[in-house]
Structure formats: C-alpha cells, structure tokens
Amino acid sequence: MDVNMTRIRPYGDTLDDGYMQLSFTLPVPLSAEARKAAEILAEKMGLEDVKVVYAHSIADSFSFFVVYGRCIHSVDMTAIDIPKVDADFMSYEEINEFIEKRIGRKIVVVAACTGTDAHTVGIDAIINMKGYRGEYGLERYPWFVTYNLGSQVPNEDLVAKAIQVDADAILVSQVVTQRNIHIDNLTHLAELVEAEGIRDRVLLIVGGPRISHELAIELGYDAGFGPGTLPSHVGSFIAQALERSIRNRAEAKGAYPCQMNP
Amino acid sequence: MMRLDIDMALVDRARWAASRIGDGIQPTIDAYTTTSIERCVLRLLGVNGVDENDVPLPNIIVDQAQASGLLEDGIAYWIGSAMLHEGASLPEVIARLSSGKLSLDKVRPQDREGVEQTIQHEANRVCANITQLRLEREQLITELNSTVPPYLYIIVATGNIYEDVIQAKAAAKCGADIIAVIRSTGQSLLDYVPYGPTTEGFGGTYATQANFRIMREALDEASRECGRYIRLVNYCSGLCMPEIAAMGALERLDMMLNDAMYGILFRNINMLRTFIDQHFSRMINAYAGVIINTGEDNYLTTADAYEEAHTVLASQFINEALALRSGLEAGQIGLGHAYEMDPDITDGFLYELAQAEMARIIFPDAPLKYMPPTKHMTGNIFKGHLMDAMFNLAGVISGQTIQLLGILTEHVHTPHLQDRYLAIENAKYIMNNARHLREEISYKKGGIMEKRANEVLAKATSMLEQVADISLMSAIEEGMFASIKRERTGGRGLDGVIRKSERYYNPFPEIFMKEITSCNFSPVLWGDEVKG
Numbered sequence: 001m002d003v004n005m006t007r008i009r010p011y012g013d014t015l016d017d018g019y020m021q022l023s024f025t026l027p028v029p030l031s032a033e034a035r036k037a038a039e040i041l042a043e044k045m046g047l048e049d050v051k052v053v054y055a056h057s058i059a060d061s062f063s064f065f066v067v068y069g070r071c072i073h074s075v076d077m078t079a080i081d082i083p084k085v086d087a088d089f090m091s092y093e094e095i096n097e098f099i100e101k102r103i104g105r106k107i108v109v110v111a112a113c114t115g116t117d118a119h120t121v122g123i124d125a126i127i128n129m130k131g132y133r134g135e136y137g138l139e140r141y142p143w144f145v146t147y148n149l150g151s152q153v154p155n156e157d158l159v160a161k162a163i164q165v166d167a168d169a170i171l172v173s174q175v176v177t178q179r180n181i182h183i184d185n186l187t188h189l190a191e192l193v194e195a196e197g198i199r200d201r202v203l204l205i206v207g208g209p210r211i212s213h214e215l216a217i218e219l220g221y222d223a224g225f226g227p228g229t230l231p232s233h234v235g236s237f238i239a240q241a242l243e244r245s246i247r248n249r250a251e252a253k254g255a256y257p258c259q260m261n262p
Numbered sequence: 263m264m265r266l267d268i269d270m271a272l273v274d275r276a277r278w279a280a281s282r283i284g285d286g287i288q289p290t291i292d293a294y295t296t297t298s299i300e301r302c303v304l305r306l307l308g309v310n311g312v313d314e315n316d317v318p319l320p321n322i323i324v325d326q327a328q329a330s331g332l333l334e335d336g337i338a339y340w341i342g343s344a345m346l347h348e349g350a351s352l353p354e355v356i357a358r359l360s361s362g363k364l365s366l367d368k369v370r371p372q373d374r375e376g377v378e379q380t381i382q383h384e385a386n387r388v389c390a391n392i393t394q395l396r397l398e399r400e401q402l403i404t405e406l407n408s409t410v411p412p413y414l415y416i417i418v419a420t421g422n423i424y425e426d427v428i429q430a431k432a433a434a435k436c437g438a439d440i441i442a443v444i445r446s447t448g449q450s451l452l453d454y455v456p457y458g459p460t461t462e463g464f465g466g467t468y469a470t471q472a473n474f475r476i477m478r479e480a481l482d483e484a485s486r487e488c489g490r491y492i493r494l495v496n497y498c499s500g501l502c503m504p505e506i507a508a509m510g511a512l513e514r515l516d517m518m519l520n521d522a523m524y525g526i527l528f529r530n531i532n533m534l535r536t537f538i539d540q541h542f543s544r545m546i547n548a549y550a551g552v553i554i555n556t557g558e559d560n561y562l563t564t565a566d567a568y569e570e571a572h573t574v575l576a577s578q579f580i581n582e583a584l585a586l587r588s589g590l591e592a593g594q595i596g597l598g599h600a601y602e603m604d605p606d607i608t609d610g611f612l613y614e615l616a617q618a619e620m621a622r623i624i625f626p627d628a629p630l631k632y633m634p635p636t637k638h639m640t641g642n643i644f645k646g647h648l649m650d651a652m653f654n655l656a657g658v659i660s661g662q663t664i665q666l667l668g669i670l671t672e673h674v675h676t677p678h679l680q681d682r683y684l685a686i687e688n689a690k691y692i693m694n695n696a697r698h699l700r701e702e703i704s705y706k707k708g709g710i711m712e713k714r715a716n717e718v719l720a721k722a723t724s725m726l727e728q729v730a731d732i733s734l735m736s737a738i739e740e741g742m743f744a745s746i747k748r749e750r751t752g753g754r755g756l757d758g759v760i761r762k763s764e765r766y767y768n769p770f771p772e773i774f775m776k777e778i779t780s781c782n783f784s785p786v787l788w789g790d791e792v793k794g
Contacts, residue, residue, distance in 0.1 A: 023680065024680070025678070025679055025680040056683075058432060058435075058436060058679065058680065058683045059431065059432035059433075059434075059435035059436055059683075060435065061432070062432060062679060062680075064680050064683060116446075116447050116448035116464050117447065119447075120564075121563060121564065121637075124564060130565075130745070150530065151529075152448055152451060181464050209673060227640070227641070227673075
C-alpha cells in the first residue's frame with residue numbers, strides 16, 4: 001500500500017477515501033430541519049458526501065445523530081514531533097540491578113492523589129505492593145522506598161513529606177479532570193516545589209487517564225504517564241533520570257563518581 | 263426450575279458469624295454519640311441555615327456545646343433545658359441560639375423528665391412529618407406503579423443542580439427508573455453539609471437539602487409525565503451520614519448509598535465514628551422507608567474481581583447484619599455487588615453469572631444493586647458497550663433488582679446526555695429481549711457455575727468466622743478488608759466521638775424503633791409488578 005506520509009487521510013474501504021464516523025446530539029427536537037442541521041454541521045467540519053445514517057429523538061427535546069462522511073483534510077505526519085518519556089523500559093530485575101550498580105542507594109519516592117481527587121486506583125497500581133496487570137508495584141522493589149500518602153492530599157502536605165524524607169521523586173496522580181481542575185492543581189504543585197527550592201533535586205512526575213507526557217512537560221514536570229502505564233515504566237524512568245541528574249550534578253562539580261563510566 | 267445449588271448450611275454459618283460480628287460491635291456503638299448525630303438531632307428539630315460566613319447553624323451550636331462539655335448529655339437535653347429555662351418555644355429557642363442571643367452553656371440543666379416531656383412532643387411532630395412523606399411516596403408508587411425489575415439506575419453528575427435536572431428528566435424520559443446525583447468529589451470528608459442550591463462542583467454536585475428538594479420536585483414532575491415513579495438517590499456516607507439521612511427523609515429521597523465500612527476503608531474516616539454514625543443514619547433511613555445501597559463494588563475497583571469475590575459476599579453479610587440492627591427491613595437492604603472481572607478471562611461471564619445468582623439466592627428479599635464494569639473499561643466505547651450488554655444480560659438472567667447502568671464512555675468522561683440514552687437503550691433491549699430467560703434455564707449440577715458459587719461462599723464464610731473471632735475492629739486493623747489497614751484511633755472524625763453520660767438524651771431512636779418494629783410497619787418500596 002502506497003501511503004503518502006505527508007498526506008495522511010482516514011481509511012474507510014480504500015486508501016484515501018477519507019471516511020469517518022461521528023455521533024453527536026443537538027439540543028433541538030428531531031425534525032427534518034434538525035437532520036439537515038446535522039448534515040450541514042458535518043460539512044462545516046470538513047466532511048463531504050455526508051450521510052446522516054441514524055437520527056433519534058432523546059427525551060423529546062434532543063436529537064441524536066450518527067453521521068458518515070469523507071474528510072477533505074489531510075495531515076503531514078512527517079512534520080509531527082511529540083515529546084516522549086526519555087527512558088528505555090526495563091524489567092523488574094533490570095531496574096533493581098540498574099539502581100544497585102549505577103546509583104548505589106535506594107531511591108525514595110513520595111506519591112499521592114492531590115487536591116480533592118479521591119481516586120487512588122492509578123497511584124495504587126503504580127506504587128502498592130500488588131501492582132497492576134501482573135507487575136509488582138514500586139513498593140515491592142528492593143531498591144525503591146515508597147510513601148503512598150493516599151487520596152485528597154493537599155499539595156503542601158505532599159511537598160512537606162518529600163522534604164522530610166528527602167525524596168528523589170514526587171509522583172502525583174490526577175483522575176478527576178472536570179473543568180480542568182487537574183491543570184490548576186498540577187500547576188500549583190509545580191510552583192510549590194519551585195518555591196521550596198527543591199525543584200533541581202526532585203523528579204516531578206504526573207500520571208492519570210487524561211495525562212500525556214506533552215501536557216506534563218508544558219506544566220513543568222519531568223514526565224507524564226497516561227493510561228496503560230505499568231509500574232516498570234515509571235520505575236525505569238525514575239532510575240534513568242535520577243542517574244542522569246546525579247551524573248550531571250557530578251559533572252558540574254567537575255568530578256565523576258569513581259564507579260561510573262560515562 | 264432448578265437454580266444454582268448452593269450449600270445452605272454454609273449460608274447459615276456465614277449469617278451466624280455476621281450476627282456475632284454485629285453483636286460484638288453493638289455495645290460500642292450504643293455507648294457513644296457523635297457531633298454529626300447531634301447536628302442531625304438539631305436538623306430534625308428544625309435548625310437549618312448558615313451564618314454570615316456560610317457555617318451551618320447546626321455546626322455552630324454543636325461545636326459550642328462540645329467546647330463546653332455539654333454534648334455528652336445529648337444536644338436534645340440542652341435544647342429541652344433551654345426551653346424550660348427560658349420558658350420559650352422550640353422555634354424561639356432556635357432563633358435565639360441562631361442569632362447568638364442564647365448560649366447553651368448559660369442554660370441551667372433541668373430535670374430530665376421535664377426535658378423529655380418537652381422535647382418528645384416536638385420530636386413526635388417531626389416524625390409524623392417524615393411518616394407523612396413516606397406515605398406520600400407509597401401513594402405515588404401505588405398510583406403510578408413501576409416497571410418490572412431490574413430497575414434502571416442512571417447517574418447524573420454535572421456539578422450544577424439545574425443542569426442535573428435537565429439531564430435527569432431526559433434520562434427519565436428515555437426509560438431510567440432511578441436517578442442518582444453523584445456528589446462533588448471530596449464531600450465525604452467535609453464535617454458539615456453545604457447549604458443552598460449549588461452550581462459548582464467537581465466530578466459531581468454537592469449534596470445539600472436545597473439540591474435534594476430541587477431534584478425531587480423535578481423528578482415528581484417527570485414521574486407524572488412518564489407515568490411511573492422515578493426514584494431519587496443520594497449519598498448518605500462520609501462524615502455527615504446521619505445529617506444527610508435526615509435531609510433525605512425530609513425531602514423524600516428514595517434511596518441512599520450507605521455502607522457500614524466504606525468510609526473507614528476507602529475514605530480513611532475513623533472506624534468508631536463510622537460505625538456509630540451508620541447505625542443512627544440507618545435508623546432514619548429505615549423509618550423514612552428509604553432503600554439503602556451498600557458499596558461492595560468498591561472492593562473490586564482496587565482488588566481483582568475474581569480473586570477477591572468472597573470479600574464482596576462477606577461484606578454483604580456484615581452490611582445485612584448491621585442494617586437489621588438499625589431496624590431496616592430485608593426489602594430495604596440493597597446489597598451491592600459488581601460485574602468487574604477482567605473481560606479476557608475465559609468463561610468470565612459464567613463466573614459473573616454464578617456470583618450474581620449466588621447473591622440472589624443468599625439474599626432473596628434484598629433489592630440487590632448490581633454495579634457495571636468500570637475497572638476494565640478502556641475508552642474503546644464499542645467494546646465497552648458490549649461489556650455493558652453482557653452485564654445487562656447477567657442482570658436480567660439472575661433477577662437483580664437495581665441495575666446501575668454501565669456507560670460506554672466510562673473512563674472517558676462523566677456521562678454525556680447521549681451516553682445515557684445509549685446505556686438505557688442497551689439495557690431496555692436486552693432486558694426485554696431476554697425477559698423470561700431466567701424462568702427457562704437451569705444450571706448444570708456440579709458445573710463450573712455451581713462450583714464457583716460454592717467456592718466463593720466457602721471462602722466468605724471462613725473469612726466471616728475469622729472476623730467474628732477477633733472482632734470487626736481488629737479485623738480492619740489487620741487489613742482483612744480490601745487489604746487496607748486502618749487504626750482504631752486513626753482516620754478523620756475521631757474528635758467528633760463522645761461517650762454518652764448517664765443523662766444522655768436523644769428522643770429519636772426510641773420513636774423510630776418503636777414504629778419500625780411494630781407489626782404495622784411495612785413500607786411500600788416497589789409497585790405490584792415487582793413480584794411478577
């Protein structure tokens with residue numbers, strides 16, 4: 001198949017036919033006019049040959065539509081550059097070995113669901129002994145010391161704990177994202193870490209179903225992990241990033257720790 | 263018709279163990295009161311509103327009483343004393359307390375008998391009002407009748423009560439039987455109940471008495487339009503269980519999420535506080551004819567649904583034992599369970615169905631609440647819709663009473679209007695299409711399903727017996743539930759637990775229990791068709 005990477009279009013039944021499906025609701029009773037409105041809307045979105053294949057009244061005052069059409073737009077994929085978490089993912093054993101050999105001490109991690117968020121599913125999957133999808137959580141790793149502070153933790157408490165235990169990484173989980181509350185909360189945490197003067201010695205990491213690495217970088221974090229993340233992904237990143245930063249600090253001081261081979 | 267063959271001797275053993283657990287904790291519950299119970303007494307007596315800083319008046323009065331060491335006698339004792347001391351009526355005393363013109367620590371304690379006579383009269387009036395609301399509900403149910411179970415339970419959660427109303431009415435018109443207004447995240451940890459209509463919330467809408475009233479009115483309207491009674495649900499959980507139970511009773515809510523241990527395990531609320539609060543809140547629910555919904559589904563959002571199925575059953579037995587001790591009838595105890603197994607498990611549907619049948623057989627009179635897949639929903643809305651369909655099929659085959667509908671966009675966003683329509687359409691299609699399948703099928707003797715159900719039952723029974731031997735509070739301290747350890751003196755809200763004095767007085771438990779335990783008390787909870 002001869003796909004032109006500079007002009008990517010949706011594939012329905014043949015290359016470049018542009019077929020897409022949409023479903024949406026209009027806040028008007030179902031009528032021929034409402035149906036037409038749905039069609040026009042799809043056209044304005046850049047679809048042609050628009051077919052409203054299903055229309056149904058919801059509660060007399062709304063109309064639900066399923067629409068097909070051919071997208072007139074294309075995308076140049078060669079021009080896309082997405083920041084990715086900078087880490088080679090390693091296994092449980094590899095991570096422990098990496099930390100033992102290259103860092104030589106246990107890594108301290110403080111984690112919490114902050115703000116009003118009460119959903120600990122994500123942070124528990126990464127941190128707690130039991131882990132997720134058959135993988136152990138970081139608590140189980142002999143070379144990690146973890147503190148899972150649980151849910152609804154004020155940012156201030158999280159930072160205070162990080163200072164108290166001299167944490168190498170702060171992990172924050174954000175599940176509730178209604179009205180973008182997570183953005184405010186994450187920004188606040190980043191500012192706090194900065195204000196406390198520990199930003200350069202702590203890795204700031206965020207995870208959650210609506211989190212991307214790109215967003216995390218934008219908010220001043222070192223990494224962002226989205227859905228499907230496993231404990232070993234986070235563990236690999238922390239170990240490698242910490243090792244890098246220790247090395248950089250040592251370089252800045254003009255001396256390499258003897259066991260390291262840059 | 264042959265149903266799943268469950269070892270009923272084991273069921274008796276499990277129930278007996280749960281009863282021992284209940285007996286073990288009851289003396290502790292009886293010895294204490296809490297700030298939330300006392301605020302609840304004030305609310306029932308008519309104290310409402312907030313001061314200029316938005317602090318609820320029940321909090322102000324109870325906090326002052328606690329600071330003066332008066333709370334051990336019960337706030338009702340001091341209100342009664344104030345009425346006698348001031349020679350004033352209850353509304354006058356409330357007005358003086360609210361405006362700060364009167365402070366309870368300036369009141370001379372009065373003779374307990376006189377106080378009782380004074381307050382009893384007021385309490386009877388309030389209770390008559392609650393009874394009236396219960397009868398009003400029963401009349402509506404009888405008049406409008408209901409559809410057949412499983413009843414379709416739908417969630418609204420916009421954060422704005424007026425927007426919730428639009429969505430709730432639309433869902434009712436699509437076929438929803440029960441509307442739950444999800445609370446703003448974090449409300450369970452507030453040690454007060456917010457006041458007035460609210461239009462801002464996170465992941466849900468604040469539970470306030472005004473919001474309850476607004477939604478009740480809207481659903482009454484929808485009930486008339488739809489020709490069936492639409493039920494309203496809210497959350498009687500967290501640090502204000504008793505107060506929210508009272509608000510629900512006064513605004514004719516039909517169901518309340520109310521679990522004996524949820525707050526302890528999943529919200530880190532102190533265990534003593536929770537056990538004491540749940541007991542009184544359930545008495546109110548019982549008296550108001552409210553159906554409680556317990557939260558066993560939560561055990562499976564953190565743990566594996568296949569491995570930990572017995573913890574759900576064990577918790578159901580404990581919730582049942584404690585609910586019965588608050589006077590709830592079996593028909594009011596909506597025990598929870600969930601369809602949360604990994605969809606990749608071979609024969610997963612068989613295990614789910616086995617457990618759903620098991621719950622139905624063990625708790626034959628409970629309006630079981632079946633919770634949909636959430637943990638393994640991924641954002642693949644097409645597969646998610648299929649998983650919800652399988653869940654609906656399990657619900658109708660196993661004869662569940664309350665079906666909390668799965669939403670295809672679970673894990674993506676709080677449901678949009680069309681997501682609810684699609685969820686209801688899915689449930690209606692399957693439940694109509696397979697309506698009497700339950701009566702046509704029987705299960706293989708010694709088959710996969712029978713083995714699974716008995717295996718879960720055996721594990722639950724042994725867990726319950728272990729808990730009964732060491733006591734419920736010790737079991738929680740040891741992390742026997744949801745692998746979460748909680749200290750007896752840890753968690754939030756212990757500072758609101760007060761040992762009752764000799765002259766402690768609260769008029770309500772006696773009135774509630776007297777009526778609840780009389781042979782005439784049998785609230786109408788569903789229409790006639792529930793039996794068909």
